[in-house]
Amino acid sequence: MNPLLTALDLCLAAILIGLTWAVLFSRDDFRAVVLFISLGLLMALAWVRLSAPEVALAEAAIGAGISGALLLSALPRLRKRDNQTGPARKEKERRNRWLAPAGPGVLGLLGLATLLLLLTSGILLGLTPPFRTGPAPLTTELMPLSGVSNQVTAVLLNFRSFDTLLELAVLLLAVMGLWSWGRGGPAGPGGRTPIAAGPVLLTLIRGILPLAILIAGYLAWIGDRAPGGAFQSGAVLGAAGIMLGLTVRPLTDFFPTWLLRAVLVVGLGLFLLLAALPLAGGRLFFQYPPAYAGAFILAIEAAAALAIGLALSLLPGSRPR
Incomplete structure (x- = not known):
């Protein structure tokens, strides 16, 4: 050492x-x-x-x-x-x-x-x-069938997909629960009026927000072969959405309610759809075909990143009715 x-x-x-x-x-x-x-x-x-x-x-x-x-x-x-x-x-x-x-x-x-x-x-x-070093032997043996080369992504979205599916469901239910209880308000995250942003802060935000979107997209894209993925990408998007709501206006002022609801559901919905597709070919639930496993996981990560980012942005604040 x-x-x-x-x-x-x-x-x-x-x-x-x-x-x-x-x-x-x-x-x-x-x-x-x-x-x-x-x-x-x-x-x-x-x-x-x-x-x-x-x-x-x-x-x-x-x-x-x-x-x-x-x-x-x-x-x-x-x-x-x-x-x-x-x-x-x-x-x-x-x-x-x-x-x-x-x-x-x-x-x-x-x-x-x-x-x-x-x-x-x-x-x-x-x-x-x-500390142990390296993946478990079974994970190493099954990696060629996972569709990705990153062990963490293979475990989260292929070998133990139910865990990730339930985590997305918990986020969706949390937002639905806050909206149902009437938490927050139209003023912004936490129901508060956005802070007065001066020219320096606004210029900084204009530069950070596009960069955050690019970084989030990169993290989602590279997650199948390097550190990254849906949750890291969604966290960056969520931070950008919260920053926008705290200083300018919340996302509910930029997008219609039906679109926000659709994006929240698309992560969990696409995950369930792609998990059920193998049943049509005589396979098990979540048993992706090896030839298409990589494409399935990339689609799931892209949709999940959007849903996670939006959920994190909306959890502190405003409620659609």
């Missing part, structure tokens, strides 16, 4: 613990949100070090991008609530004054102490990461 990489991993673990502590016990809401976004980015790096690039992409898009944008949009409401409950907030700060980090110096000391603890544990106990 490379000592330099081991030291890097230990430092990363120490920083993650320190950032988590800072987020939980921060006295300032804005500082806590910024630290949370930083924590999401470092978590993505940790997943890369664990050889899970697909999870790292999703963590960066959802854990840092989508969650960070929603938390920043909620800050004005939190400040309004805190102004109304001033004495309660002071009491909370008094209770947590010994836990809340006072500044970078405390965070640095905490990170150093954690690093020393991890180093000592590793030296005394001789700990080694019990």
Whole structure:
């Protein structure tokens, strides 16, 4: 094992613990949100070090991008609530004054102490990461029949397709449930009026949104042979949709309701249709013909990416009627 990489991993673990502590016990809401976004980015790096690039992409898009944008949009409401409950907030700060980090110096000391603890544990106990490398033997044997060359995509959309199908169904049901209960409003994500976007922010958004769409398309296209796929692509699209709703207007102002409903259903609907097609040829449900398995998976990923991106964009806010 490379000592330099081991030291890097230990430092990363120490920083993650320190950032988590800072987020939980921060006295300032804005500082806590910024630290949370930083924590999401470092978590993505940790997943890369664990050889899970697909999870790292999703963590960066959802854990840092989508969650960070929603938390920043909620800050004005939190400040309004805190102004109304001033004495309660002071009491909370008094209770947590010994836990809340006072500044970078405390965070640095905490990170150093954690690093020393991890180093000592590793030296005394001789700990080694019990990670497996490479896919399972059965997965390797069946890869030629999957239609793709990426093991993760083969598992998610061929070998264990029911899991992915149910995940899409859960997202669809979540949006349907929020609409049925009347959550949100026409003003934007979370029922709030979009923030006043100045010329700099609008110019930035005009540049980021087309780039996000291109990246999402690339991730969906390359998912059959490299890290990427429907969920990573959908997460990028969802982050772009939330950013648009927070600063300009929600998607419900740009597209008719019937089209949004159709896109939400098309991911799950196409998945079920292509899963049922092999039944006509005497095969089992989800048993794609090897000659067309790659095309089936690409079609499923494209439709699922659109549905996931739209669901993530709509979950925080507006409801069609």
